[in-house]
Amino acid sequence: MSKNVIVKIIDAPGWMNNFLILNSLMLLSQIPNPDPKFLQLKNQLENLGFHVMIELPPKRGAYGLLRETDKKIWINPVVFDLNIGNQVLIHESVHAAQVCAGKGKIKVLGLDIQPSNYTRPFFLRYRNVHRQELEREAYAVQSHPLSFELAISLLQKHCK
Numbered sequence: 001m002s003k004n005v006i007v008k009i010i011d012a013p014g015w016m017n018n019f020l021i022l023n024s025l026m027l028l029s030q031i032p033n034p035d036p037k038f039l040q041l042k043n044q045l046e047n048l049g050f051h052v053m054i055e056l057p058p059k060r061g062a063y064g065l066l067r068e069t070d071k072k073i074w075i076n077p078v079v080f081d082l083n084i085g086n087q088v089l090i091h092e093s094v095h096a097a098q099v100c101a102g103k104g105k106i107k108v109l110g111l112d113i114q115p116s117n118y119t120r121p122f123f124l125r126y127r128n129v130h131r132q133e134l135e136r137e138a139y140a141v142q143s144h145p146l147s148f149e150l151a152i153s154l155l156q157k158h159c160k
């Protein structure tokens with residue numbers, strides 16, 4: 001997506017450049033604005049050394065992605081249109097806490113909560129059992145009535 005924008009700007013005549021740059025700046029500033037909770041969680045993650053990017057994840061079709069090796073988190077911009085921005089960031093925050101708990105090597109936290117039934121197909125599609133357990137926790141928190149508070153406290157507990 002950002003590549004496209006750059007190509008367009010290079011190809012466009014001068015007056016159009018400014019217009020397109022302005023346009024993409026407006027787009028960027030509109031994306032993270034909507035929810036103070038989203039911003040609070042994003043800030044907390046960044047204070048803990050995670051880098052949150054509102055960009056298409058390298059894995060096709062993913063809403064969010066965390067790469068353990070360099071603590072990068074991608075949030076697909078489409079989640080704001082779908083109104084699931086908070087949910088997706090909360091999900092990735094659980095993975096972030098799992099990375100902290102395993103000191104860089106992602107590890108199951110051993111949470112005592114169960115994911116809601118509607119999320120079962122989402123983590124059961126993972127073949128790898130370890131991955132399935134990691135996802136089960138992320139979906140359990142994401143679908144919990146206190147998901148936001150849980151995500152904040154898991155990060156506080158496991159990342160220092």
Ligand SMILES: [Zn+2]
Nearest residue numbers: 091095135138
């Ligand atoms: Zn996940």
